[in-house]
Amino acid sequence: MMRTSNTGIQIQRIFAPMIERTSLREKLWIGMLLSVLAVGMYALYLQVTVGHSVTGMRDNVVWGIYIANFIFFIGISYAGAVISGLLHLFQVEWRKPIIRIAELITVIATIIGPLFILLCVGRLDRLHHLVLFARLQSPITWDVLAISTYLTGSIIFLYLASVKDFAIYRDSTTLNLSKWKRRFFAFMAINYHDTPSQQKSINVAMNLMAIMIIPLAIIVHSVLSWIFGMTLRPGWHSTIFGPYFVLAAIYSGTGVLIVALYIFRRMYKLHDFILDKHFTYLGYIMLVLAAGYGYFTFSEYLTDWYGSETWTSQLIQKLFGWDEYGKLFLFTNVGGIILPILVVATPKLRKPGWITLASAIMVLAMWVKRYLIVVPTLETPLLPIQDIRPEYVNYSITWVEWALTLSGIALFLLLFTIAIKFMTLIPVSEVAESYDDNTQTK
Amino acid sequence: MIMTNNKIYSSSLRHRRYLHCIIMLLAFWSGTCMTSLTAQEDTLKTEEPPAEPDGFKSKMSVTANQFPDGSIELNALLRVKYDESYQGVPDAKIGFFSVSPEGEELALGNMTTGANGIAILVDKGAEQKTDADGNFTFIARFEGKDAIKPSETDLLIHPAKLDMQTEKADSIYLIRLTATSASPDGPQPIVAAPVTIYVKRMFSSLKVGEGETDEAGFVEIEFPNDLAGDENANLEITAMIEETELYGNLTAREVKPWGYSVNAEVKELPRALWSPHPPTWMVVTFFILMGTVWTHYFIIMYKLFRIKSEKPAAQP
Numbered sequence: 103m104m105r106t107s108n109t110g111i112q113i114q115r116i117f118a119p120m121i122e123r124t125s126l127r128e129k130l131w132i133g134m135l136l137s138v139l140a141v142g143m144y145a146l147y148l149q150v151t152v153g154h155s156v157t158g159m160r161d162n163v164v165w166g167i168y169i170a171n172f173i174f175f176i177g178i179s180y181a182g183a184v185i186s187g188l189l190h191l192f193q194v195e196w197r198k199p200i201i202r203i204a205e206l207i208t209v210i211a212t213i214i215g216p217l218f219i220l221l222c223v224g225r226l227d228r229l230h231h232l233v234l235f236a237r238l239q240s241p242i243t244w245d246v247l248a249i250s251t252y253l254t255g256s257i258i259f260l261y262l263a264s265v266k267d268f269a270i271y272r273d274s275t276t277l278n279l280s281k282w283k284r285r286f287f288a289f290m291a292i293n294y295h296d297t298p299s300q301q302k303s304i305n306v307a308m309n310l311m312a313i314m315i316i317p318l319a320i321i322v323h324s325v326l327s328w329i330f331g332m333t334l335r336p337g338w339h340s341t342i343f344g345p346y347f348v349l350a351a352i353y354s355g356t357g358v359l360i361v362a363l364y365i366f367r368r369m370y371k372l373h374d375f376i377l378d379k380h381f382t383y384l385g386y387i388m389l390v391l392a393a394g395y396g397y398f399t400f401s402e403y404l405t406d407w408y409g410s411e412t413w414t415s416q417l418i419q420k421l422f423g424w425d426e427y428g429k430l431f432l433f434t435n436v437g438g439i440i441l442p443i444l445v446v447a448t449p450k451l452r453k454p455g456w457i458t459l460a461s462a463i464m465v466l467a468m469w470v471k472r473y474l475i476v477v478p479t480l481e482t483p484l485l486p487i488q489d490i491r492p493e494y495v496n497y498s499i500t501w502v503e504w505a506l507t508l509s510g511i512a513l514f515l516l517l518f519t520i521a522i523k524f525m526t527l528i529p530v531s532e533v534a535e536s537y538d539d540n541t542q543t544k
Numbered sequence: 545m546i547m548t549n550n551k552i553y554s555s556s557l558r559h560r561r562y563l564h565c566i567i568m569l570l571a572f573w574s575g576t577c578m579t580s581l582t583a584q585e586d587t588l589k590t591e592e593p594p595a596e597p598d599g600f601k602s603k604m605s606v607t608a609n610q611f612p613d614g615s616i617e618l619n620a621l622l623r624v625k626y627d628e629s630y631q632g633v634p635d636a637k638i639g640f641f642s643v644s645p646e647g648e649e650l651a652l653g654n655m656t657t658g659a660n661g662i663a664i665l666v667d668k669g670a671e672q673k674t675d676a677d678g679n680f681t682f683i684a685r686f687e688g689k690d691a692i693k694p695s696e697t698d699l700l701i702h703p704a705k706l707d708m709q710t711e712k713a714d715s716i717y718l719i720r721l722t723a724t725s726a727s728p729d730g731p732q733p734i735v736a737a738p739v740t741i742y743v744k745r746m747f748s749s750l751k752v753g754e755g756e757t758d759e760a761g762f763v764e765i766e767f768p769n770d771l772a773g774d775e776n777a778n779l780e781i782t783a784m785i786e787e788t789e790l791y792g793n794l795t796a797r798e799v800k801p802w803g804y805s806v807n808a809e810v811k812e813l814p815r816a817l818w819s820p821h822p823p824t825w826m827v828v829t830f831f832i833l834m835g836t837v838w839t840h841y842f843i844i845m846y847k848l849f850r851i852k853s854e855k856p857a858a859q860p
Contacts, residue, residue, distance in 0.1 A: 238822040238830060251837055258844055265851070292852040300851045307847040314840050321833070 104269040110534035114276040117526040135516040142509025145502040163480040163497035168222040170472040175215035180355030182208025183319035190312040198532040199375040205260040210517045212253045252322040266531035269294040336414040337479040353391040354468040357461040364458040381454040389446040396439040417482045438467030599691040600624045606699045608792035615668045620684035632661020643681035701792045708796035717767035733761025744780040773803020
């Protein structure tokens with residue numbers, strides 16, 4: 103029988119309405135998300151039956167918003183992988199209330215990211231060829247293997263951090279659970295009763311995973327960058343693309359985590375657990391990452407601009423040209439680098455609201471940045487093109503692509519909503535131990 | 545009590561506001577989607593061929609290749625105007641005819657157009673079908689298909705031929721060509737006609753030499769000796785006088801072992817990025833990395849199994 107402290111009971115009471123039943127408000131919310139998904143399904147049906155001509159992708163620009171979304175979602179999955187992994191290894195105490203949210207972001211984003219690759223693939227009926235005819239020397243094969251391994255690791259990491267909680271829910275007298283849900287929690291708790299040997303096993307497993315998940319996450323995003331970096335295209339063929347992608351991923355992951363914490367704190371009134379200091383500390387992490395990311399960005403584009411190679415110059419002109427991508431490029435640098443640094447560096451602005459606003463703008467800027475990595479390069483072909491329609495060279499997003507992009511976001515939110523039906527967003531066991539230790543010390 | 549009622553009222557008002565917001569969002573979303581869907585349907589509709597009650601006009605053109613053995617190859621190209629450009633019509637039946645001195649049409653045969661809209665017919669007994677002036681008159685006719693209207697065209701050419709002789713002198717390859725046209729007084733030389741030499745490559749022909757016929761209709765062209773042939777060093781050489789108004793194309797073709805042999809034997813590729821076998825270092829690195837990660841996963845799974853199989857201590 104797992105017992106928990108008053109803090110644990112308080113957390114269970116907060117989340118009991120979500121775990122025990124589904125309110126009208128939640129039903130409406132889920133209905134809205136499903137309606138967005140339904141439009142997305144119709145768009146997918148059109149894309150499969152009519153073909154990729156319903157998207158903006160053509161012979162030259164063969165990648166578009168789907169690949170940008172893929173990089174973005176895999177990037178934000180870093181929120182849990184690196185942040186919670188690192189904080190766990192360094193035994194940072196303040197991490198405890200936020201790790202569950204971070205790990206959920208990781209797992210859900212890693213599920214959704216690869217879906218966009220499937221949307222980008224022209225012949226889904228040949229998808230199994232990826233496995234049957236895999237070439238080990240192809241970056242695409244590296245990506246398939248790395249992401250599936252990373253997803254497995256993320257799920258194991260989330261599960262290990264949740265086993266104690268499942269045992270608490272199973273034995274909880276606070277939660278008024280239906281029979282099937284109690285049986286579900288009993289199944290997920292795998293006979294955990296917090297015996298010393300079980301505690302030791304779970305701690306060893308957690309430490310192993312925390313060590314594994316960090317290099318794994320770095321490898322995954324490096325491999326992702328090599329899909330671009332291994333090609334001899336202007337703007338992609340760069341030796342710093344691996345670390346540049348990794349840094350950008352941790353950075354955007356931190357931003358999404360801050361936004362999620364702010365929303366959940368307000369929505370479920372978690373002010374006792376998610377404190378202002380969490381925003382400040384994550385803000386500091388974001389500040390350091392913003393500086394690093396800014397340095398990489400400057401280094402990358404300065405080298406390209408200074409080299410003045412013919413095709414690279416064409417790309418740079420596109421990115422800097424006010425009539426082409428100049429405005430978006432400026433936004434990615436101001437909103438994605440300068441703004442977060444200014445907000446966190448200014449003591450008066452170092453408040454949850456301002457930090458969250460800066461994070462939200464930064465996350466949007468980082469998404470735009472992924473778009474600017476993918477599209478302008480493909481619009482700068484290495485071979486001269488003659489006598490071709492403008493829409494074959496210039497990419498523009500169609501409503502089908504927007505619908506499927508919004509569906510990806512809707513699915514992300516839907517999976518989060520479903521996850522809240524099965525676990526508390528604040529880990530009961532971790533936080534209860536921590537708070538009770540503090541109380542005893544006091 | 546009033547405060548409590550106010551609270552309840554304000555809470556219910558807030559809920560109603562939430563509800564209104566959600567309904568408005570849904571309405572906005574569905575409206576946007578419907579507009580987009582309609583726009584998409586319109587876009588799809590515009591991609592369909594324009595509806596023409598009396599069908600598409602087709603356009604036919606014919607060219608001819610005259611060979612030294614007297615045979616004539618007729619190439620008929622059938623096209624329709626679609627999406628602001630002419631496109632070949634595949635799977636269309638083309639009838640080929642020659643016109644007799646009496647003006648009667650003699651059927652040469654029917655051929656079906658390929659994916660590019662071209663139908664080819666080789667007429668081997670063409671020399672017996674000249675008209676009173678000693679010319680050939682050919683007709684290519686398309687009877688129409690589905691929404692494509694019928695069309696036909698004719699071609700008038702004078703019999704002529706290009707004879708080719710080859711010679712190897714030391715390491716120099718020579719091609720001697722004589723162009724003559726038929727006449728009641730016997731063959732007459734074709735003077736000042738540009739002749740081009742081609743070699744067949746994988747996808748198209750490569751131009752390797754050119755010259756012009758003299759007063760005797762003769763020209764000698766040197767052939768390069770550094771071309772890749774097949775595994776027996778063979779090259780398919782084609783000499784052509786192209787697109788003349790009077791004779792059409794005059795073509796002569798011969799296969800000579802004048803290239804260097806390219807061994808077609810497939811060798812086992814080395815381990816490399818471009819071969820089916822990845823480099824050894826890559827295989828080793830891959831297995832070390834994946835092996836390390838998945839071994840850890842299995843260790844963790846084992847730990848979880850140990851947790852599951854442990855019997856709980858008796859409750860005090």
